[in-house]
Amino acid sequence: MSAVPPLAGSNRRFMSGNEAVARGAWEAGCNLAAAYPGTPATEILEFAAHYPEMYTEWSVNEKVSLEVAIGASLAGSRALCAMKHVGLNVASDALMSQTLAGVGAGLVIAVADDVGLSSSQNEQDSRFWGRFAHVPLLEPADAQEAYEYTQRAFELSERFNTPVILRLTTRICHVKGVVSFGERSETSRAEGFVKDPGRLIMTPNVARKRLPLMFEREAEIQRHSESSELNQIMAGSDRRVGFITSGPTYMHVREAYPDAPLIKLGLSYPVPFDKIRELAGQVDRLVVVEEVEPLLETELKAVGIELLGKEILPRLGELSPNVLRPAIARLLGEAVPETAAPVKAPIEIKPPAPRIDPATGANVFPRPPTMCVACPHLGIYYCLSKIRNTTISGDIGCYTLGAGHPWNALDTTICMGASMGIAHGLDKGRVEADRDKKIIAVIGDSTFMHMGMQGLLDITYNKGNVTILLLDNRAVGMTGGQDNPASGRDIHGNEAMKVDFRKLCEALGVKPERIHEVNPYELPTLFTALRNEVKIPEPSVIITNQPCVLIDYYGAQPALTVDDDKCTGCGNCLDIGCPAILVTRRETVVKPNGSEKELAFVKIESGACTGCNLCPKTCGPDAILPLADYIRQ
């Protein structure tokens, strides 16, 4: 094989799987793309927004984004919606009925699984949705295929009158490779929306008639799957093991076993059983390599195909070559290849030492994600950590980090918007032991609009007693600061409606006097508001109103510094949790009563500090001051 030529001309580019999906959709004539941001799928819409021929939007949640896409499809435009795996849980209500109705123009749902859990609350397998909703599922293996399969997905959708799921994983979305691409063709339907109540109004009567049609459709796609060139047997000279692969596992297997026969499933549901039987006849043993759940394994065993799967391969995480090699060597009775030995580590670490990095075997402290320097959430968690006798339900966003050190100020986190309902349940379901517990819910602006508002309405309607901290930082922070209805800008950065959270909370039934807007850098005000509201047995909302430090609404101020002569080593400022505050030395002193106290003297990393002025408010001896003032002294 010759080397790939340089990127001559304009039709080859180094792009991520996410960009490739957007490009593929655009070329397929897609007219509308909608999404709620979610790692690792966020960039699909960010790239889609660069194409003026497509209408694009940040929807308020995944269910709405799918409904918008369904509407566009029925209106005669090819439509795409994109989401992370857990997003399809939210959108599934629309999917499960729309699959009965079918589509108008092509409808593609790109869903990205976070295999290996780089930034999600679970590791669920979206391939289930193909089975559950009886829709075809395409699995690209790299960026080039992400581009091609997106176009194929639109074609399949129209050919078989079905929504199509394009299943991605982190190793597709966030991997860049060389993609050869083409140009856009216009594909919208000439006739526009066609009234068809016997198909589009999903009452029981209609659904009853549509169900057999859906199963017929599934059988038809299954026959197509047997002959589709998306499902290919690739011959190989080493027939001791044949592999069944789909998506990124194809690349892993090909790399580890270049000479093994295999089947690459591009259209992995409905399953092409006969084609897999054909492969089975060519090899000594068959191994199915599928990440997360043993889905194909169970289905193939059920039709009597002998194979191995999760008996020899792990259930969790990626099945990369270094995972496959020892498992297959054991199967063949060969010497198991050594993986890299962990580093010898003579260093001493305090409890909870020793700490071995699970990914690398190194004896190095963990470096978990932290809140940013000057983050507006720092003051909030500082206050929450100082209030006693609380149970705090959290939510999904940067502020989930408040569960960590030094705050340890969250007790639950489950899914988008859950802080509301869970807090209400903690209140209504309390037993005598918790009679005086203060119930607090913490939720960000985006998450509140995504799925939290309904929970608040439930609290007010049912006379709940929860103090809600609504952290409005005017962005979807965790996914990179995307705009939303709280930022006052649309996906293109153009001016848009800006939600008024005070009015919204009032409309949802919170009494006006129980709503406070607070600057989270004003620690005393914030603390007083919080302390007062937890005492009042009614729903109340404290809205914090300072922007995410990573978006352009944030204005950095001159850096602060620590006056060494004044610092007493009390360590109060460390309770803020700002990464710019570093310990320079520790000292143990014996107090007059004989007890020991550890002092921590600090400095501020001036290159990182943006002068938010939060830490001086925790400093008794006034040792923290602007760097410029300190120099003048």
Added chain:
Amino acid sequence: MSENKITNILVAGIGGQGVMTAAEILSQTALSQGFDVKKTEVAGMAQRGGVVTSHVRFGTRVLSPAIPPGEADILVGFEPAEALRWISHLRPCGVAMINTTRQEPPVVSLGLYDYPQDPISEIAATGVEYHAFDAGAIARELGNFKLVNTVMLGAISELLPFPAEALKNEILDRFRGRKPTLVEINEKAFELGRQASL
């Protein structure tokens, strides 16, 4: 497929240090040199000061995007503890290029963990070839801490299967269009990194 020699470069550091940009520049240079390239990142919450690694693989044809443990040819460590964390990803004959400027995370400030006393000598004890120098100090002297990125690329530029000039031009081209004022200083940073590694 044994003639398909793949070069594996692992770039490791902390969110905000420019790890991903460095990897992107390496990838684009390899592409311009006629290689097939794949690049993948493990950076779930990269902006939050967590560990960031970027894997760059190039050769005749690259399949799996991630570098298996023990198969990196070059480890570019943007921070000494991070270099130590990822040293086991290096081949026994690989080379580690390490910036010695330390960055302590809050878990160290809070006294929950200790920073390794001498991460470089621990790396030395593994027996791999390594070069350690203070890229952070070079960047600071040039007046912009963000230049660490360019310094580190300069430092590995003689280890690559293509001319160092190609890598340098790829960096400078990025600035020529958008920020021409930064071309000169990046060239200086690149050259200082190159010298520091020799």
